Amino acid sequence: MVILLKVEERRLPKYMFMVIPVVTFGLAFLIGAILMYWAGVDPLSGYSAFLEGSLGSPTAIINSLVRMTPFLFMAVGIAFSNRVGVLNIGAEGQYIMGAIMATWVTLIFQNITHPALSILLSLIVAAIVGALWAMFAGALKVYLGVNEIVTTVIMNWLAFKILQWLLRGPLKSPESEMWPMSPPLKAHFPYIIPGTRLHLGFLIALILAVAAYYFLFKTNLGFKFRVTGSSPEVATYAGYDVKKFVLFSMAFSGAMAGLAGASEVLGVFHFLYEGIAVGLGYTSIIVALVGKNHPLAIIASAFMFGVIYNGVVFLQSATGLTYTFSKAIEGLIYLFFIVSEVLVLYRIRTIKVR
């Protein structure tokens, strides 16, 4: 007797699509509880600290919004380029470069011009540099056929090395001998709600997300972009300038990641240090996936991840676990998500053949 596996598509009612994220997160948190237990931590107190810190009060929610901002920027950018058929794994590197440029420009202009102008300039430069960082890999792909996955990841590491070098060299703050960090920035984002940490970056990200949605789904050019992503062959056949679309979408994606970096520096930290690069660019890939590459859904998805990242800090202080816990959970969420999509949408039948 032999057992064969067959994969068939299932017909499902619409609400099942909601089930997937719920099941995924549920499973991941279950495993998280098991991991916590194994690490000698009480899951219940861990999770209650988590919830309290991320959603338990207006301050907590606002802090979650602050945490969600870089995800929102980057995931929208990644989703955008995904829709055109390009996976931007280089968000992390573009984010770092954006943070670097924002710091550098601010340091130059903050004493010369009005703070608002300084901020505007640093945002523009961060976006442009992020775009260029992305387009370099994109151009290599389009014109030389070099695999963009490999080049973008290597450029991520390169960006991190550049950051490390600059922080110990040209951008090093004269006051700090111990930690590598830049001088503090005087021109930084204003706070939207005074007394809280909610800064301008959040608003910018939100506006851009809505704009991206509108562009992709309500305009003729967005329509063409989506066709290109869904079927590059048909796009060519219909006379679309596919190369231009691909490059533009990578540029947009890179610009968003660059803005994310600038936003963290100008809005949250007000200086540059190595700790800004903790893999948010990679996490944003997961955020985009969970948000199904739809800018509006990504707002919700980014919020979820903002909650997770915010809550984990409280989890840490309550239980002694480190932030690596959230990295492990993240990986599980991702895997469960992609598998559950298949399992819910398709059925694996075993056929016994005698």
Add this chain to the structure above:
Amino acid sequence: MIDIHTIGSVINLGIVMATPLALASVGEVYSERAGIINLGIEGIMLLGAFLGFHITYLTGNILLGYLSGIAVGMVLGLILAFLVVTLRLNQVIAGMGIYFLGFGLSDFIFRTIYGAKHVTIPKSTQVPIPGLSAIPIIGEGLFHQYPMVYLTYIFIPLLWFILYKTKWGLWLRAVGENPKAADTMGVDVFKVKYLALIFGSSLAGLAGAFLCLGVTGVFYENLTFGMGFIAIGLVYFGKWDPLRAWAGTMIFGFTWSISTTLQEYFIKMGRPEMTYFMLMLPYIVTIIALVAVSRGARAPKSLGIPYSRE
């Protein structure tokens, strides 16, 4: 660490750094020849490094450490194979998942077990080959090496031979070029893909274990620093040929060892931050190498495309 003041020692370090890269890269050559790109190598290397470290610490036996690296690679390879061969998920997306998982788990488990403790493990040492190691410069570079390095001297040419001169290699190449043809000729396409991927992953796990047990002697967060991805890049650079990929890893290894040597020089000169500048070099060189070689590179036809009969 190694005394890096002679050319011989620079060669030595270069080969040392190239070796884990070579293992991972040649493993990926096999995987991609069967049509599967494995982006999870970085995560597999990290878990292999961690488990190698952990088992060696527990047992004091380096060999067991290596074996556990291989084992972890096999397990992750099996998971990924299930995702991309049976479930036919997008290979890039699934591979990134393995990367996230390996990265997160290796860190988390390490911190949980070891915390801030500083432990030492028995580390592999370099063993000279009598006679050969006396040759000036080259002797010090090539023949005064870790046992694992000697292993690669034999193993990688063997893998080249298997790929081109045996029936397994024939099946592998056929499956990667035209799985439908191989299937109709009675080759078990799914088995070949599974085995190729698991094999590649186990080499990646071994590579990670060697990186920890042979090179650094200790585990820390992100100790692979993008090596897994560079290994994939070198597969492209080597045009899916094991020996060419190996040559590519040497380029990276030597860039690394040269830049490390220069670091010492900069520290002496009182400009410690230039060490970080030097660390950028291997990555830049890899990109340049890729660009130089990529024109006209032809991947196995079915790379990235899941196979199904119906």
Add this chain to the structure above:
Amino acid sequence: MGNGRRVIVSMRGIVKRFPGVVANDHIDLDIYEGEVLALLGENGAGKTTLMNILYGLYTPDEGEIYINGRRVVHRSPRDAIKNGIGMVHQHFTLVEDLTIAENVVLGLEELGLLVDVKKVAREIIPVINELGFKLDPLQKIWQLSAGEKQKVEILKALYRKVKVLILDEPTSVLTPQDVKELFKTIRKLVSKGISVVFISHKLHEVMEIADRIVVLRKGRVVGRLKREEANPRLLAKLMVGREVFLEINKPPANVGKVVLEVKDLKALSDKGVLALKGVSFRIREGEILGVAGVAGNGQKELAEVLYGLRKPLSGKIYFLGKDITNASISERIRLGISLIPEERLKFGIVSEFPVADNFIIEVVDNEPFSVKVPFISALGVKILNHKAILDYAKKLIGKYRIVAPSPNVKARTLSGGNIQRLMVAREFERRPRLIIAEEPTAGLDVAATEYVRNLLVEMRSKGHAILLISSDLSEVLSLSDKVMVMYEGEIVGVFRPGELSIEEVGLLMAGAKKMPKEEVMRRW
């Protein structure tokens, strides 16, 4: 039945379902020793599916297979090969990068661990000679012609000592001369006691080569005949279920000015070989110019160069007097050129998008589908008018009688015939001056085929120019005003349907005869 020969293969009650269709509906089939059995049917009747089940590529949902009286289960081609079943598919299953020898021994059980290609090559030569083929086993597959590749496929099967050889539409890529050689080979195999299953939809071939004929229609067996009992009209009727009229009502030609002029066009194929070797012709308004020829003689490259998907090496293309040799695809679309591509699912529709969106992929920038907005429209960005898009979709669905539950369903849910209608609707509504139709009725059922053919004739009457590329010779002959025969990248003959006999056309297609250049040029 069967002259007292024994039954080698027996298939009983075979059922195979795919999403939305029953491909095999309780089929019984016997194959006798040493016979040529033809499986006849239209595209989609279930012939290939049935044989794929016998060969172990598919598993049946119901039913059993018996070989020499013993029940067998084929989980993979490996099992089928072990039981003496071999299959040559319509699309070659050869690894282009490897040699003939390597392809032949791939998957062979007795193959030792070490593979010495030269040694293997020597071992294959006796089998090559036995079959009368002329092949060098060390050649790489990509160097071979279609006829030679097919011989390699047969070689593969014979090397494994099959008792039953299944040939799936083997003549679709062959010249008439190749076909003759193939039939000779088949008879040679049969004389050795091997059974050959010949899958085809071509009546005259089946009549020539088969001992017995089994006709399939819509997944069922509708007729079993011996060759003596069969005649073309009867077979055609069984195949389609009604009387088949191959004539089309074509009003006389009303030809206007020259729309397309091509001068000495040369182009390379994907493999870097010269695919078009200096082609020149003209097409006029209200005219259908048919391109006859076995697929693979440059027709595909011609369509691609005319549409802009491929850059020519040299030569000129003039459209309505304008030089468009290097024009972009979008410019050609704007000027009024349209292409109906052969690979519908890949190039013709965006499968994941709604049907409504598919109608406008080329015209989305135009009013009323998108509307200008101050400021940003300077950059080329306009707002989509969803209502206009939906109205247009509804209009076309009605006009072209496309069967779709709603304009918002995904395009891939449509059947093949309706996908073709969608594409045709999209293209024809633009009123293109020139239509390039590549295999427009391939794989369609009879109703859709008739519909498309009539539509082409209608467009012709309205004054549009059509370049019809089709490997269905009868289609080309019945629809076209003029026919040009392509062989190895050259136009070897131009004629009006009826001027030449089928044999003469066949000779042109095989390159055995060529019209002199001046003669060809004169006919434009």
